[in-house]
Amino acid sequence: MMKTNRKLYENLSAYFLLFPDLLLLTMFVFIPVLGSFYLSLHKWNGLSQMIFVGLGNYRRIFRDLAWWHSVGISFLYTLMYVPAVFAVALALALLLSNLKARIQGLFGTLYFVPFAVSGIVASFIWKFLYSPKNGYINQALAFLGVAPQLWLGSTKQALISVVIVSLWMHVGFNMIIFLAGILDIPANYYEAAEIDGARSVTKFFRITFPLLRNTNIFILITSSILSFQVFDQVKAMTNGGPGDATNVSVFHIYRQAFEMFHFGYSASMAFVLFMIILVISLLQLNVLKSSRD
Amino acid sequence: MFYKRTLIFLLILSSVGAVLYATGQQAVSAQEQVEVFFWSHLGGTAGEVLTEICEKYSTIEPGVTVTYELTPRVDWENKITTALATGTGPDIFTLSPGNFLRFVNADATVDLTPYFTPEMESDFSSTLYNPLESFRSDGKLYAIPFEGGGIALFYRRDMLGSAGIEPPEYWDELLLACDKLTDDKIYGISLNAAKGSNQNYQWYPFMWQGGGDILDEVNRKSVFGSQATADALDLWGTIIKKGYTAAQFPAHPADQVLIGQGLVAMQIVGNWGVNDLDEGGKFEAASVDFVHLPKPQGGKYVNDLGGNALVGSSKSKYADEVAKFIVWATAEEVDLLIRYCSYGKYSASPRVSVMNGLTSVYTKGLKKKFADLINPAGRYEPSLPPEIVDIIGDAIQNCMFKNGKGLNEAKKASDRIDEFLNTYTGAM
Numbered sequence: 001m002m003k004t005n006r007k008l009y010e011n012l013s014a015y016f017l018l019f020p021d022l023l024l025l026t027m028f029v030f031i032p033v034l035g036s037f038y039l040s041l042h043k044w045n046g047l048s049q050m051i052f053v054g055l056g057n058y059r060r061i062f063r064d065l066a067w068w069h070s071v072g073i074s075f076l077y078t079l080m081y082v083p084a085v086f087a088v089a090l091a092l093a094l095l096l097s098n099l100k101a102r103i104q105g106l107f108g109t110l111y112f113v114p115f116a117v118s119g120i121v122a123s124f125i126w127k128f129l130y131s132p133k134n135g136y137i138n139q140a141l142a143f144l145g146v147a148p149q150l151w152l153g154s155t156k157q158a159l160i161s162v163v164i165v166s167l168w169m170h171v172g173f174n175m176i177i178f179l180a181g182i183l184d185i186p187a188n189y190y191e192a193a194e195i196d197g198a199r200s201v202t203k204f205f206r207i208t209f210p211l212l213r214n215t216n217i218f219i220l221i222t223s224s225i226l227s228f229q230v231f232d233q234v235k236a237m238t239n240g241g242p243g244d245a246t247n248v249s250v251f252h253i254y255r256q257a258f259e260m261f262h263f264g265y266s267a268s269m270a271f272v273l274f275m276i277i278l279v280i281s282l283l284q285l286n287v288l289k290s291s292r293d
Numbered sequence: 294m295f296y297k298r299t300l301i302f303l304l305i306l307s308s309v310g311a312v313l314y315a316t317g318q319q320a321v322s323a324q325e326q327v328e329v330f331f332w333s334h335l336g337g338t339a340g341e342v343l344t345e346i347c348e349k350y351s352t353i354e355p356g357v358t359v360t361y362e363l364t365p366r367v368d369w370e371n372k373i374t375t376a377l378a379t380g381t382g383p384d385i386f387t388l389s390p391g392n393f394l395r396f397v398n399a400d401a402t403v404d405l406t407p408y409f410t411p412e413m414e415s416d417f418s419s420t421l422y423n424p425l426e427s428f429r430s431d432g433k434l435y436a437i438p439f440e441g442g443g444i445a446l447f448y449r450r451d452m453l454g455s456a457g458i459e460p461p462e463y464w465d466e467l468l469l470a471c472d473k474l475t476d477d478k479i480y481g482i483s484l485n486a487a488k489g490s491n492q493n494y495q496w497y498p499f500m501w502q503g504g505g506d507i508l509d510e511v512n513r514k515s516v517f518g519s520q521a522t523a524d525a526l527d528l529w530g531t532i533i534k535k536g537y538t539a540a541q542f543p544a545h546p547a548d549q550v551l552i553g554q555g556l557v558a559m560q561i562v563g564n565w566g567v568n569d570l571d572e573g574g575k576f577e578a579a580s581v582d583f584v585h586l587p588k589p590q591g592g593k594y595v596n597d598l599g600g601n602a603l604v605g606s607s608k609s610k611y612a613d614e615v616a617k618f619i620v621w622a623t624a625e626e627v628d629l630l631i632r633y634c635s636y637g638k639y640s641a642s643p644r645v646s647v648m649n650g651l652t653s654v655y656t657k658g659l660k661k662k663f664a665d666l667i668n669p670a671g672r673y674e675p676s677l678p679p680e681i682v683d684i685i686g687d688a689i690q691n692c693m694f695k696n697g698k699g700l701n702e703a704k705k706a707s708d709r710i711d712e713f714l715n716t717y718t719g720a721m
Contacts, residue, residue: 155694243695
């Protein structure tokens with residue numbers, strides 16, 4: 001009897017403690033998502049009455065070349081950003097794992113600081129750095145004898161310039177996660193490998209990387225999701241330009257809603273983007289988990 | 294113990310909720326007099342004078358209080374839209390011609406026609422294009438402008454002097470000047486390279502000066518695919534591709550800080566920048582002057598006049614009071630509008646009586662020159678559906694940043710405009 005009461009008490013405590021967060025999630029996530037889906041079934045400019053169009057908005061998306069072009073830009077962004085953030089964060093974590101605790105903490109903090117900076121603030125700072133005539137980056141390049149670059153002003157360089165800013169912002173966070181995973185690997189594995197005469201590269205590919213599998217999956221999936229949701233950097237630095245070189249999906253949705261005032265249509269685009277991200281995440285999970293098996 | 298604590302917590306929560314509800318009820322029941330809310334992004338001295346206008350009206354109509362509320366300029370139109378959609382919007386707000394039509398199409402604006410007399414209309418300027426036309430739809434008047442102003446090509450006397458260049462009058466002179474003035478530190482000119490209604494506003498005069506236009510409004514057909522349009526598109530394309538201007542500047546491309554701080558040698562700035570660039574202004578030391586926007590050979594000088602108008606919300610509970618205030622503030626009041634256009638914000642007025650009063654205020658410097666040279670000859674920024682604004686933006690962007698050729702892009706955009714107009718049933 002006492003055991004049952006205690007279990008009931010523990011369950012109720014758990015629900016009670018989870019309830020506020022669940023309430024907030026319901027109010028600020030689940031209800032708006034349902035509301036957005038409802039909106040996606042209508043034509044609405046924000047002022048007039050909503051007109052029910054059923055799946056009309058979704059049918060329109062399939063014919064909208066500008067939308068699919070923005071999806072293409074997002075894919076390109078992801079292909080540049082995800083491998084870069086993965087590789088750089090892992091490399092930094094490996095370097096830090098070899099340092100003594102205090103210095104490890106100091107460098108870890110320094111690399112993490114950009115993550116604490118607001119995306120808009122970071123974007124404005126980098127916009128100054130990228131300035132073709134007076135920015136520090138081109139001044140540094142001039143010192144090295146390299147011709148000045150247009151960066152955000154070039155249709156060929158603008159997207160990678162945005163990727164670099166995102167990388168700078170997020171590499172610290174991912175590095176911390178990798179570092180935690182690396183430090184969790186038992187030291188005796190490396191000791192045994194050293195006795196067998198294994199080199200650093202061998203130890204990395206045979207011990208470190210395989211044992212980081214769950215961390216790798218987590219970083220790959222979350223980075224991919226994040227890359228499809230990029231907005232702050234684009235809005236602050238390029239406004240989707242030059243031309244439409246950085247017109248990623250979320251920015252395109254924003255434009256449809258707040259410049260064209262097609263709220264219903266933009267809501268449908270948001271759902272289509274959600275499905276794209278979901279499919280990619282599930283594919284990643286399947287492929288990566290099956291390779292483990 | 295757990296259940297006791299839970300019960301106490303729920304009791305506290307209920308009490309707080311009850312107090313909040315009661316307070317809210319009291320706040321609502323306290324409102325008995327007519328109070329209308331006027332939202333605008335015009336702050337500083339401009340906001341100060343608009344507040345004075347509201348206060349003066351309350352002395353004329355004691356039963357009506359007009360409360361001026363400043364809202365941030367960023368995403369101004371989105372804020373108004375969201376507020377109106379949720380029923381928390383203002384009774385009166387400011388709009389410019391570029392974003393006016395959408396509100397009319399949504400029946401979100403009060404019809405001011407019954408309150409606007411022919412005598413009032415006779416006081417409005419009828420230069421090249423009547424300013425009221427930008428705010429009319431199907432013969433009805435939905436907003437009344439209270440300020441206006443054109444744009445000009447401002448230049449640094451020191452930079453042009455060092456390069457031995459005269460201020461350009463024609464497009465070929467402009468390109469030559471840009472070429473000589475652009476170096477590794479500064480750009481020859483600042484143009485708005487970001488797609489949007491602001492870019493279009495700056496670009497329109499280049500099209501108009503060659504005789505081009507967007508729509509034949511009588512027949513609701515596009516006339517955008519003309520050689521004049523193509524030439525204007527090619528000009529902007531040439532300027533960006535030759536590196537005479539940047540795709541990104543540290544500040545807004547039309548912000549006078551760029552020329553004031555010597556980041557550009559020439560800049561297209563409007564009335565909003567004159568105070569800072571004139572004697573006694575923040576950038577007085579920059580020694581700036583201006584000329585008309587350069588025109589093509591054989592072209593005619595035309596300016597693009599922008600400016601804000603007062604609009605009444607059709608969702609207001611006091612539509613009659615709102616309309617009366619708007620008409621009084623914009624079409625009857627003179628002294629405070631003179632104060633607005635001089636002290637509040639340097640601008641022209643669409644009214645003859647106010648402009649006559651301003652001649653005694655603008656007596657020297659850039660302010661006088663701008664009033665004499667720039668303000669009189671222009672046409673108001675056209676009111677267009679956002680879809681057409683977007684199509685025009687695509688044409689400009691393709692010529693500036695892709696391999697678009699002016700004539701191809703003009704014709705492509707013209708076809709797209711016609712395609713849109715075939716299914717568009719809103720106001721023009």
